Amino acid sequence: MEHEILVHQCCLDVSGAEYEVQVYARSDGSHVAKTVFAPGDVIVNDGESLTEALERHARLLPLAIDSRQLLKEYRRRFEPN
Numbered sequence: 001m002e003h004e005i006l007v008h009q010c011c012l013d014v015s016g017a018e019y020e021v022q023v024y025a026r027s028d029g030s031h032v033a034k035t036v037f038a039p040g041d042v043i044v045n046d047g048e049s050l051t052e053a054l055e056r057h058a059r060l061l062p063l064a065i066d067s068r069q070l071l072k073e074y075r076r077r078f079e080p081n
Contacts, residue, residue: 003027008050014062021057023050033057037068 004024011018012035023033031053032046043064047053 004032007031008054010054012058012061014065017065019061019065021054021061023053023057025050035061035064 004026006022007025008023010021012021013019019035021033021035023031025031030046030048031050032044033053033056035043035057037043043057043061045053045057045060047056
């Protein structure tokens with residue numbers, strides 16, 4: 001695993017809910033933004049800069065959240081208990 005250093009933390013509002021975002025700098029100069037939903041369930045977006053990684057994360061996080069909601073609804077409706 002590549003060495004990462006936390007360089008930025010913030011919260012993003014997605015449909016009225018806040019999600020924590022942590023941005024890490026990597027040893028190669030790139031950055032990675034992460035939002036943890038649960039252990040083993042992490043959304044990760046990278047970029048060449050902190051700004052690029054954060055902008056990409058802000059753009060794609062709503063899609064990740066929506067896909068989790070759709071999967072949850074599908075499982076509730078169609079999978080046996």
